[in-house]
Amino acid sequence: MCIDHNLPNYPIIEVIDYLCLTGSLKLKLNRRLEKRMTELETQHESPDKAYPSVAMYGPCTVRNLKQGETKLWCACGLSKKQPWCDGSHKGTGIKPLKWTVNKSQSLFAICACKYTKDPPFCDATHTNLPCEVLDRQKNCTSAHVADKRLCTGCGWVPDF
Numbered sequence: 001m002c003i004d005h006n007l008p009n010y011p012i013i014e015v016i017d018y019l020c021l022t023g024s025l026k027l028k029l030n031r032r033l034e035k036r037m038t039e040l041e042t043q044h045e046s047p048d049k050a051y052p053s054v055a056m057y058g059p060c061t062v063r064n065l066k067q068g069e070t071k072l073w074c075a076c077g078l079s080k081k082q083p084w085c086d087g088s089h090k091g092t093g094i095k096p097l098k099w100t101v102n103k104s105q106s107l108f109a110i111c112a113c114k115y116t117k118d119p120p121f122c123d124a125t126h127t128n129l130p131c132e133v134l135d136r137q138k139n140c141t142s143a144h145v146a147d148k149r150l151c152t153g154c155g156w157v158p159d160f
């Protein structure tokens, strides 16, 4: 079958018709796709979502954490003690994540881009992040002024 790379831009029902599927399969697929699209829209377009600053486009290597140890993972990206919280989040509306080490380990890759879907661990989200971050900041409608510490509408910081 020839793959049309413009398919994702078509309305779902047209894509399904294009693929010539049977009625019940069409219905099932349509429901699943609609659900997934709503999830994605909620994730990415939510006006309430606060975007952190990217502290680093890659993980911090953390050594020798012991089981039961408690850490505060910086979620705003402003901490100077990455990947951990130093209190810089105050006033941003973003709170650090309290993490209790559940297994002693000699090496951890702790997310420092702040966009992981599995905090505090790096899940490689940082790989495709630079373009997404630039686009979001370019399209942000909030004022980016030097005395603003973080624009949670896009993740902009003055020294970006």
Ligand code: FES
Pocket (backbone or CB within 6 Å): 056, 057, 058, 059, 060, 110, 111, 112, 113, 114, 115, 116, 117, 121, 122, 123, 124, 125, 126, 127
């Ligand atoms: S550093 Fe954030 S996902 Fe890898």
Ligand SMILES: [Zn+2]
Pocket (backbone or CB within 6 Å): 137, 140, 141, 142, 144, 151, 152, 153, 154, 155, 156
């Ligand atoms: Zn912004």
